[in-house]
Amino acid sequence: MVSRTIDGTKIESPLPLEIHDLTVAYRKTPVLYGIDLEIEPGQLVGIVGPNGAGKSTLIKACMGILPVSGGAVRIFGKPFSKAARRVGYVPQRESVDWDFPVTALDVVLMGRYGRLGLFQRPKATDREIARKCLDKVGMLSFEDRQISNLSGGQQQRVFLARALAQESDLYFMDEPFVGVDAATESAIITILQELRDMGKTLLVVHHDLATARTYFDSLILLNMRLVAYGKTEDVYTMDNLQRAYGGRLTILSDVAAVREEGK
Amino acid sequence: MGVRVGKWLCLALLGGLVTPLAQAARIGEITQTNWQSQAIDFLTFSNPAVMHAIFGSLFLGTVCGLMGCFILVRKLALLGDTLSHAVLPGVALGFVWNMTKDPVAIFIGAVIAGLLGTVMTQLIRQTTILKEDTSLGLVLGGFYGIGIVLMRMVMNLEEGNKAGLDKFLFGQAAALSRGDVVVMGIIAVVTVLLVYLLYKELLVTSFDIAFARALGLPAQWIHYLVMILLAFAVVVALQAVGVVLVSAMLITPAAAAYLLTDRLSRMLLLAALFGAGAGLVGAFTSYLSTGLPTGPFMVLAATGIFIIAFFFGPRYGLVSRIMLKIMRQRRIQVENTLKAIFQVRERGGFKEEGVTLSDLAARRNVDGRVIEQEVRRLERGGFALIEAERLGILERSVFLTPRGWEQACKVVRNHRLWELYLTNAAKLQADHVHEDAEIIEHVLGDDIVMKLERRLDFPSRDPHGKLIPGQKDMERGFILSDEVNPVEVLP
Numbered sequence: 001m002v003s004r005t006i007d008g009t010k011i012e013s014p015l016p017l018e019i020h021d022l023t024v025a026y027r028k029t030p031v032l033y034g035i036d037l038e039i040e041p042g043q044l045v046g047i048v049g050p051n052g053a054g055k056s057t058l059i060k061a062c063m064g065i066l067p068v069s070g071g072a073v074r075i076f077g078k079p080f081s082k083a084a085r086r087v088g089y090v091p092q093r094e095s096v097d098w099d100f101p102v103t104a105l106d107v108v109l110m111g112r113y114g115r116l117g118l119f120q121r122p123k124a125t126d127r128e129i130a131r132k133c134l135d136k137v138g139m140l141s142f143e144d145r146q147i148s149n150l151s152g153g154q155q156q157r158v159f160l161a162r163a164l165a166q167e168s169d170l171y172f173m174d175e176p177f178v179g180v181d182a183a184t185e186s187a188i189i190t191i192l193q194e195l196r197d198m199g200k201t202l203l204v205v206h207h208d209l210a211t212a213r214t215y216f217d218s219l220i221l222l223n224m225r226l227v228a229y230g231k232t233e234d235v236y237t238m239d240n241l242q243r244a245y246g247g248r249l250t251i252l253s254d255v256a257a258v259r260e261e262g263k
Numbered sequence: 264m265g266v267r268v269g270k271w272l273c274l275a276l277l278g279g280l281v282t283p284l285a286q287a288a289r290i291g292e293i294t295q296t297n298w299q300s301q302a303i304d305f306l307t308f309s310n311p312a313v314m315h316a317i318f319g320s321l322f323l324g325t326v327c328g329l330m331g332c333f334i335l336v337r338k339l340a341l342l343g344d345t346l347s348h349a350v351l352p353g354v355a356l357g358f359v360w361n362m363t364k365d366p367v368a369i370f371i372g373a374v375i376a377g378l379l380g381t382v383m384t385q386l387i388r389q390t391t392i393l394k395e396d397t398s399l400g401l402v403l404g405g406f407y408g409i410g411i412v413l414m415r416m417v418m419n420l421e422e423g424n425k426a427g428l429d430k431f432l433f434g435q436a437a438a439l440s441r442g443d444v445v446v447m448g449i450i451a452v453v454t455v456l457l458v459y460l461l462y463k464e465l466l467v468t469s470f471d472i473a474f475a476r477a478l479g480l481p482a483q484w485i486h487y488l489v490m491i492l493l494a495f496a497v498v499v500a501l502q503a504v505g506v507v508l509v510s511a512m513l514i515t516p517a518a519a520a521y522l523l524t525d526r527l528s529r530m531l532l533l534a535a536l537f538g539a540g541a542g543l544v545g546a547f548t549s550y551l552s553t554g555l556p557t558g559p560f561m562v563l564a565a566t567g568i569f570i571i572a573f574f575f576g577p578r579y580g581l582v583s584r585i586m587l588k589i590m591r592q593r594r595i596q597v598e599n600t601l602k603a604i605f606q607v608r609e610r611g612g613f614k615e616e617g618v619t620l621s622d623l624a625a626r627r628n629v630d631g632r633v634i635e636q637e638v639r640r641l642e643r644g645g646f647a648l649i650e651a652e653r654l655g656i657l658e659r660s661v662f663l664t665p666r667g668w669e670q671a672c673k674v675v676r677n678h679r680l681w682e683l684y685l686t687n688a689a690k691l692q693a694d695h696v697h698e699d700a701e702i703i704e705h706v707l708g709d710d711i712v713m714k715l716e717r718r719l720d721f722p723s724r725d726p727h728g729k730l731i732p733g734q735k736d737m738e739r740g741f742i743l744s745d746e747v748n749p750v751e752v753l754p
Contacts, residue, residue: 063477084479096471100336101525110467114478119460146525162474172477 014077016041016170016201017062022071024054024061031057033225035071039203039218041169044196046216046232047205050245053223055205056092059172063087075170085114088168090159090176098148104158105143108134111165126165133164138187153184160188164195171195171202178207189215209241302551315444316436316503316550320542320561322444322451323500323512328538329458330496331517332531333489336469340514341396342381345403347497347509349380351410354431354501355417362422366442370498377494380406410506434505434558436546443502450499454492458531465489466527503546505558515565516541519572522579541565595705597644600637601671602678602704603627604647604663609730617650617660646670665740672732678704679725680715686726687719693726 017039024032031054039045047055060066062073064080075083088111111133112126122130134140137157142150147158156176163171173192177185192202196217203220206212212219212232219235221227227244228235334343350373357372358364380402387398418428430438439447458465468475468485475482493513500509516537520530545561574582603626607618624634638661641647646667650660663671678700685696707715716722725731 060473065473065476081479084477087477089474089477091471091473091477095473097336097338100470101521101527101530102466102470103526106466106526107470110463110471110474110478113463113467113475113480116463118464121463166478 014074015039016076017203018074018077019062020072020074022058022061022073023069024057024066025069026057030069031224032061032222035226037220037226037229039201041201042196042199043201043217044192044215045201045203045218045220046212047203047220047222048207048209048212048244049222049227053244055222056174058220058222059089059174059203059205063089063172086169088163088166088171090163090171090173092174093152093156093159093179095174098150098155100147103144103146104134104139104150104161105130107147107158108161108165111162114166129167130161130165133161134158136164136191137161153180156180157184157188160191164191169200171200171204173202173204175205175207177211212236302547311441312437312439313550315439315441316546316557317543319439319444319447319503320436320546320557321539322447323496323503324516324538324540324542324561325535326447326451326454326496326499326538327509327512328516328520328534328536329454329531330489330493331513331515331538332520332527332534333465333469334493334513335517335521336527336530337489339493340510341399342384343493343497343513344510345384345399345406346377346380346494347501347506347513348403348410349406350374350377350494350497350501351407351431351506352376352413354428355410355413358417358428362420364428364440366440366446370446373498373501374491374494376406376410377497378490381490381494407506430505430556431501432505432507433556434501434503434508434561436503436549436557439502447499450495454495455535457488457492461485461488462528469527503542503557504561505556508558508562511562512538512541512565515562515569519565519569522569522572522576525578537565537568541568593640596637597640597646598670598674598705600627600641601646601663601667602674604661604667605671605675617662619658619660621658623661641667668740669737672737674704676732677707677712679729679731680712680719680722681707682727683719683722683725683731684715696726 015038017037019035019037022032022035023030031052035058047058049055057066061068062075062080063084073080076086080087105127108130109122109126112122112130116122116126131140131143134143137160139154139157139161142154142158147155150158156179160173160176163173176188176192180188192204192215195202204216206215213236216232218230219232220229221235221240221244223244228240331343334340353372353374353376354369355372356376357369360368360372384395384398384402387393387401388395391398393401414428414431427435427438464475464480464485467478468480468482472482475485496513497509500512504512517530517534519537520533523533524530541561541564544564545557545559548560548564549555549557572580574580577583600623603623604618607622607626608615620631620634620638623638624631627634627637629637638647638649641661642649646664648662648664650662681700681703682693682696685691685699686693721733723731723733
């Protein structure tokens, strides 16, 4: 809960994201183990850790894309299924088939689908918003392009525009900077900072330690379990990084495997 | 003779795998006349069997076309094949239910068997280390084997033999009863309606399932719905196309449509049209010929559509791509000739308007016959005029039209701008940039040229000290060279 005082009255609103004892396993291999997190609103949060640390898994589990083995996730105080509309998502670029017969605008329009009921089609206002979001990422002139005719950076910007079209309060982004050039990277980070300044909360999976330090307000250091979470300047210490990156916790993963078998 | 050739063709098509289990009936047997009057009979719905065949093939083509699109973009094309073979035991058991060819009982039996096959595929994949293709193969073989055995057993019964269950193997549109067509029509309406109403859900779950889940959409239910509709499509097509070839009616129209468009909505529309068209053509062809099953003809018609799309599709078509390439090469050659004319004139300080063909040939480093062709192409394109020897001209010469002059300036400008950019901005040596500019000069768009000019601060000289023609030079029609006297170009 966050407490705020507006006009002398104390208003309590639930946190954008609360995770309690979250455990996720792929078949018998555990990927995340007993994660506890409470994310304050209006932050740009980086999720950092070595390969296979469970960074993507964490955000996917938060959105119910992956089944969880244990624990609870609350988004604005509710389970995900009740709060889906307030959540925006940028998946990894490689997760889709870019030969799919859709145009850039079609993809961005998908961001509006969560607000439309079953059987409902996107309306003129949805198109308007989608085009504005494409414009925001500098891709409006490509709206009618089939998406395989876009460069990697352009594809990533289309994904970002789709998330913008969701008009959410909490965003999960999976490696939005992979395979984009420096110009696109700085354009994207500017947009993310603008969203943050509007009071939105963003959790961004990021693989580059060097830029993580400057990009994010807070960092989640992950390696199967939560290594550290807090303000970037507090978390970004040699000690923490070594704990996150220095070697696998082999016993933990072995025991976790046995534990899964025992279920 | 025709019969023998037709049979041979049919057997070859099916790889000679199975001999048709019984002589197939054909619609044409009802009226023994020549093909013209048969065609008229067919097209005027002269008898109920023809009408059933026409509507049946339209319904099945539409449904298969639509569902084919979804299995194609979801990369489940092989599942269509497995599912279509897996329905066979259900057909036999559906018949046994009340020992008649009751369309509803057979429909239900077939759908249940097909879905059971799909579930088995998933089960094998999820609980073992076997991969998708293996589990598909396992289920296809197992279910089809059971199906053939059951069919044989049913056909050995008296009622089974008469019912013509063998039509389910290779398909016979003529065997469609009124009840069959009604069931097919209902399924077609349901499928079209659901695809229309759930278009956005089907689109987003097919394109990006994780995002669909993150939207809070019931992605799993939509997947089940696709599976059920797919089973419906297979069963709808079963009697007219046959188990063996149903999957082709799913994949082929959809694949042809995929090559022709890059919007899912248009792909669906095209595939439905192709499917319905192929169905109709197949039913008609089978009606004209003697005793041949319908399925192969429908599939052949669909394959014909695919082949046309493969060769002539505007973007991915083989012939279209070759044509585009030839046209591009022509343009490059024209531009190179124009550039050479510019260069010859430049060497003379732009004093002479005309360029003799021999000078041009020397510059282009080709022989007289080739240059003759090249210059004629310029003339045809309105870029240049050829003047014979007369008045002051001693030799046949080529003169640029204003259009030709502008184009020549553009190519030279592109070449030299790019060289300058490579040396200034990319810091390449001046002698390393020519080769690259030779290619780039033909493909630089106006917007990039503008950016380059701005970036290089509207330069007038290239790294070799040569002039970069600007917008003014193009409009004026001549170069104001360092020498004072401007040389007029032909009006």
